Structure formats: C-alpha cells, structure tokens
Amino acid sequence: MALAHLTSSSRSNLLKPLATVLSYTDSFRRPISTSTDPLTIETSVPFTSHKCEPPSRSVETTPQELISFFRDMATMRRMEIAADSLYKAKLIRGFCHLYDGQEAVAVGMEAAITKKDCIITAYRDHCTFVGRGGTLLEVFSELMGRQAGCSNGKGGSMHFYRKDAGFYGGHGIVGAQVPLGCGLAFAQKYSKGETVTFALYGDGAANQGQLFEALNISALWDLPVILICENNHYGMGTAEWRASKSPAYYKRGDYVPGLKVDGMDALAVKQACKFAKEHVLRNGPIILEMDTYRYHGHSMSDPGSTYRTRDEISGVRQERDPIERIRKVILAHDLATEKELKDFEKEIRKEVDQAIAQAKESPMPEPSELFANVYVKGLGTEAFGADRKEVRAVLP
Amino acid sequence: MASCLRRYGRRLSVSICEKRELSTACEGKVIQQQQQQQQQQTAKLLNLCSAINQALHLALETDPRSYVFGEDVSFGGVFRCTTGLTERFGKNRVFNTPLCEQGIVGFGIGLAAMGNRAIAEIQFADYIYPAFDQIVNEAAKFRYRSGNQYDCGGLTIRAPYGAVGHGGHYHSQSPEAFFCHVPGIKVVIPRSPQQAKGLLLSCIRDPNPVVFFEPKWLYRLAVEEVPEHDYMLPLSEAEVIREGSDITLVGWGAQLSIMEQACTDAEKDGISCELIDLKTLIPWDKETVETSVRKTGRLLISHEAPVTGGFGAEISASIVERCFLRLEAPVARVCGLDTPFPLVFEPFYMPTKNKILDAIKSTVNY
Numbered sequence: 001m002a003l004a005h006l007t008s009s010s011r012s013n014l015l016k017p018l019a020t021v022l023s024y025t026d027s028f029r030r031p032i033s034t035s036t037d038p039l040t041i042e043t044s045v046p047f048t049s050h051k052c053e054p055p056s057r058s059v060e061t062t063p064q065e066l067i068s069f070f071r072d073m074a075t076m077r078r079m080e081i082a083a084d085s086l087y088k089a090k091l092i093r094g095f096c097h098l099y100d101g102q103e104a105v106a107v108g109m110e111a112a113i114t115k116k117d118c119i120i121t122a123y124r125d126h127c128t129f130v131g132r133g134g135t136l137l138e139v140f141s142e143l144m145g146r147q148a149g150c151s152n153g154k155g156g157s158m159h160f161y162r163k164d165a166g167f168y169g170g171h172g173i174v175g176a177q178v179p180l181g182c183g184l185a186f187a188q189k190y191s192k193g194e195t196v197t198f199a200l201y202g203d204g205a206a207n208q209g210q211l212f213e214a215l216n217i218s219a220l221w222d223l224p225v226i227l228i229c230e231n232n233h234y235g236m237g238t239a240e241w242r243a244s245k246s247p248a249y250y251k252r253g254d255y256v257p258g259l260k261v262d263g264m265d266a267l268a269v270k271q272a273c274k275f276a277k278e279h280v281l282r283n284g285p286i287i288l289e290m291d292t293y294r295y296h297g298h299s300m301s302d303p304g305s306t307y308r309t310r311d312e313i314s315g316v317r318q319e320r321d322p323i324e325r326i327r328k329v330i331l332a333h334d335l336a337t338e339k340e341l342k343d344f345e346k347e348i349r350k351e352v353d354q355a356i357a358q359a360k361e362s363p364m365p366e367p368s369e370l371f372a373n374v375y376v377k378g379l380g381t382e383a384f385g386a387d388r389k390e391v392r393a394v395l396p
Numbered sequence: 397m398a399s400c401l402r403r404y405g406r407r408l409s410v411s412i413c414e415k416r417e418l419s420t421a422c423e424g425k426v427i428q429q430q431q432q433q434q435q436q437q438t439a440k441l442l443n444l445c446s447a448i449n450q451a452l453h454l455a456l457e458t459d460p461r462s463y464v465f466g467e468d469v470s471f472g473g474v475f476r477c478t479t480g481l482t483e484r485f486g487k488n489r490v491f492n493t494p495l496c497e498q499g500i501v502g503f504g505i506g507l508a509a510m511g512n513r514a515i516a517e518i519q520f521a522d523y524i525y526p527a528f529d530q531i532v533n534e535a536a537k538f539r540y541r542s543g544n545q546y547d548c549g550g551l552t553i554r555a556p557y558g559a560v561g562h563g564g565h566y567h568s569q570s571p572e573a574f575f576c577h578v579p580g581i582k583v584v585i586p587r588s589p590q591q592a593k594g595l596l597l598s599c600i601r602d603p604n605p606v607v608f609f610e611p612k613w614l615y616r617l618a619v620e621e622v623p624e625h626d627y628m629l630p631l632s633e634a635e636v637i638r639e640g641s642d643i644t645l646v647g648w649g650a651q652l653s654i655m656e657q658a659c660t661d662a663e664k665d666g667i668s669c670e671l672i673d674l675k676t677l678i679p680w681d682k683e684t685v686e687t688s689v690r691k692t693g694r695l696l697i698s699h700e701a702p703v704t705g706g707f708g709a710e711i712s713a714s715i716v717e718r719c720f721l722r723l724e725a726p727v728a729r730v731c732g733l734d735t736p737f738p739l740v741f742e743p744f745y746m747p748t749k750n751k752i753l754d755a756i757k758s759t760v761n762y
Binding site: 173306 | 523565735739
C-alpha cells in the first residue's frame, strides 16, 4: 500500500515532540504494513530488575509488527466493549471480566513467543485467547454460551481454551493456575523442545500460598516457567497497598529473579518476554511484573468506581493508553496516516459486529451435552433429566 | 421427649424453645430477652443480606472481642452483608484480608483460640477449598486433641453458597456435604431473613466452630418481617414448616421455597405434604425427622448439591435405619445432577419444582 505523501517527506528529520523518546535507524520510507525492515524504538520507561541484568531499552521491531500491534489491540478493545454491551443486554450471563486497558500485555507477549510455548492465565482471558489465535466468533459464542464457542458453550467467559495454540485457559479460582503452569513447564522441560510456559496471575493472586509453593518447586527444579504478575493495582475492590505488605511483586520471588515492566507499552512487554524466554531456558524461573491498568471494574457487576476515582481512570486513559501509544509511534514514523488507522478501526468494528451477529445465530448446546465429558469412561452412574420418568441418563 | 414440632407462622414470633437447652453460652441473656420481647416487638421488612447485616451489628455490639474479616468486607462486601460495620466499630475490628482463604481461616482459628469471636467471611463457598485443610484438620479437632485445653469455638465462617441463576461452575456450588463429614464443626443453613438473623447470632455465640452457609439467591429476593431486637434460634433443631400426613419432605436453604411450591401443587392432587427445614446439618435433628416419617411413612429429600454423596444420602441412611418397617416407599432424593455445576444447563441441573412434584407422586403411589 503506497502512501501519497511519502515522497514529500523523505527528509530524515521527523522527530516530533512526543512522550516517548524515538530514534530510528532507517531513513527510507517503504510502503506500510508489509514492511519488515527493522526499526528500533526505545521504551519510555526503563526496566527495573531484581537479581538479574535488565534487558536493553531499545526494542527491535518492524513497521508490520507495529501495525499488527495496533490492529490486534484495537480488535481486543472493540471486542471487550462489545462484550460490555452484550452483558448489559443480558445476552451474556454469568460473570464477565473485561481486559480493556491491559491489551498491551497480551499482544506484546505473543510477539515474543511461538504457538508452541504455553500460556495459562486466570479468568480475564478473552484477549489472551484472541492473541493465541482465537476468532471473534468463538469468543462471542462462548460468552453467550453457544455451540460455536471454543469450549462448546460449556465454559463461559472464564474458561476459554485453545489446544492447538497451547492456550491452557481460563481459570476461575484465583491463583489455581500458577501451580498448573509450573506443571506445564515441567512437561516442557522433559520434552526438550526449547519451549516455555507463561503463567499469568494478578496482584490479588500474588498473595495466594500456592503461588509460593509453585515458585519454590520451579526454582528447585529449574523449570522453564515465566510467572507474569499482571499488576492492575486492584484485587477486585482492594488496592494493592491494602492487600500486600510488599507491592513490588517482581521482588516477591526472593531467590527468583524478577523484572518490572511498563505493561501499557506493547514494545516493552515484547522485549521483556523475549528476554524472559531466553533466561528461563537457561536459568530456571523468572517473575515479570507488568504494570498495567484495567478501565472496567473487576467484572461486569462491579462499577469500578467505588474504590478508585474517575479522575484516576481517565488520567491513565489519557497518559498511558496502549493503543494511543502505538498510534503515536506509527504516526511519528509515518507508517500510516491517521485516516488509515481510523479505517482500520472502522473495519474492526464491522468485523466485531459481524461476529456477534453470527454468534447470535449459533444454537445453545444440546441437553445431552450436560452429561458429556464428566468422565471419559464413567461409572455408568444414573442421572435424571428434567422429567424423572423420561430421561434417565447413564453417564457416559 | 425433647423433640418439639413447632408451628410456623408468618407473624412476629421469636421461636425460642423453652424445653431444650440452648447450645450457647448466653442463656442469661436469652431469658432477659424473653422478658424484653414482651415489651418491644418491633419488626421491619428486611431482605436476607440486611438481616445478616443486623445480626453482625448485634454480634459486634454485644461482644467487644468479636471481629469480622474477609475479602472486601470493609466497604460492605460484594453482597453488602457487612455494610456499616467498619464505620461503626472501626478498622481494628472489621477489616479486609488479602486474597488467601487458607490464611483467613487459619488466622481466624488462632484468633478464636485466644478466646475471641472470629467471624470470617469466605467470599463464595466455591472458594472455601483452600481453607478446607484448616477447617477439617485444625478447627474441627482442636478441642479434641488438646484434651479440652484449647478450642476455637469462637470461630464462625460465613460463606454465600448455592445457585444464583447464572453463576456457572464457580459461583454456584453447594459444598455443605464435604463439611458434614467432619465431626467437630457445625454446619448451619438458614432459609429466610428472620431465620438467618437468629441462627447467625446463635452460631457466633456457640462454643463450637461453625460454618454458616447463606443462600445467595435469597440475598435480595427473600423479604420478611425481621424483629429488630437481639434474638437467637436454637441450633440442631429442625422445624416443621408445613404440616401434612402423606409424605415428609426434608430440605434446607433456598431449596425450601421450591419444595414449598411443589407441596402446594401436590395438595391440589390431594397429597398432604409435611415440610421440614433441617437448619443445622451437623449435628442434625434426627428425632424430628424420625417422628415425622413415623407419621407419614414416606420421605423425600431435596438439595442443590449433586445427588451422589450429598447430605441427603446421610439422612436417607439414618432414617432407613430407624424407620425401616414403617417406610411405605423407598426414600427419594431429588438433587442436583452428578455433573460440575453447569453454566448454560442450570435449569436442567437444578432440582426443580416439577422434578420434586414428580417424585412426590411416584413415592406416594409406590
């Protein structure tokens, strides 16, 4: 896609006053979005480390990657906002935990790894699932409990999984996914495939005992697991300083090295995850603390404003929004025009609306699904259906 | 005989039985209340979470060494059961804990072992499992293994349980059966606001550790006249809430309202049902249920938890032991299905009114 104005701005001095400090090594402007020429961008916030050498602030990226960051994050943002409306329209029931504001973590992490690496996270998993290759149709169908959903409509918002992409979910119980993630890493170490596991948890879960148990075992056995604490500063309604004696979650590992990362900067996240992957394949576990923020409340039943001020939320939205940051970088490097980015957003909106319409047409699961997959080969126990006389199911 | 079948009326009445000893340490207070109750019988329409809130206010008021803690209780809690407590009693007595159930209960046991009343809240009963070890191995056995030197009787654990219409796997579970298998703790489940206030105050003042499950579906839905004063309802006493002669139904918590609807429908077909609210699951009131089954000859138990290994199995086995020759039909259990609590399939999973009605008819026509 050639840009008309490229020819007029081939002079190299394009440093515009921006919040981020930019420098780039390539003065040739190529067509956007397909270019894979390397671009080096510095993160605005340096990494803070605990018991290890922090990676460099200069991140290698390409215009294609930056555009894809923008698209992916904009898709995730649009998806979460659409889920909000669907919930309020009572098409989604149950619990719905939205990720908007934290998209940079999902997107940056994906950029640093392959689909053979495993990711496991808690219940705020819609965007992580999309990052792993999940489609919008699967997301919305699962949220509405339909057959086209990734878990056949049986899991709901908190239980998204994708086996062929190594996405292990999707867990409702806080902190329970961390020992599981360490187990995945254990298996990976055995298979010698040079793959790693990313076990994500929140600042609320950071105080769970099972986390420390898992950390000890991982460090003892040198497991290739990267524990990522998505610190959005609130464990549901409790601010981190009320819940944790030490809110420096990257230091909590004590004998396990840690890194604090600006979680609203997709490039910083990518750099940190790349560094972490190389680190754990040699040295055993590492903790990454992603300093991030969620705009919505904990879940759809939480207004999100009883424990924090609206000024705080809008302040973060103005200063640190991940999508706006990437937009600024793209525009500063002339990788696309404002109009093109807005066109992307319009396209995405349409895609999301289409996916919702398709998902609405998907049927609910069959009643027999209620009994499916409890066991593989069961005891042959009996269960009664809605009418005791008619439906006497023998559990498969 | 100490068992008393009490009439249930929807008017103001403080149902404290004078024949049986209250299992609390505050009997003097009860007598005083009975005298007071003649004077002040004011009551207000309250829902379940307000009734529990009132009970907590009274508990903290009457005992300066009682504490309420749990996740997010300070601002009122996710169900608003703890509103106003921090403002009234201060941050030293009503405080938030970090997200660690095992820590919360363990900490509560320690607090109770020093003679305080620790009222711990577990945000949803589905999250109580990390604390299971502490409850079963520490709380339940403390008095026993120390030869009565130490105890954690002041511990009360409150947890919202049960289906709520859209809770899915982890916001709808009914784990009461796991705890009923542990001698040393009590498990209490109220059915309505007026019951909840009295039972919760009894649990808090009971000298044994208690797990108090609150049916979350009823938090806003159930509204009743609740007396404003301090009153306690006895533990380990079941209540006959509807008299009948053809079949006995036993249940607890939110399920009772479903069973009551089934009883009303059965009445139209000429079947007279007796409905019993068990209230305390362990130690449970075997005498009341036995007396009722001796009268009717049939028993049906209903609960939301899965049928296999649910508490209905214990009731069934005990009653069969006691009333074998009197029974006219096998004991029926209309319970949740043996699957994880489903999301979309909740209406299929639940023991609905029609399932119960069907079971009533087939039992009566056996």
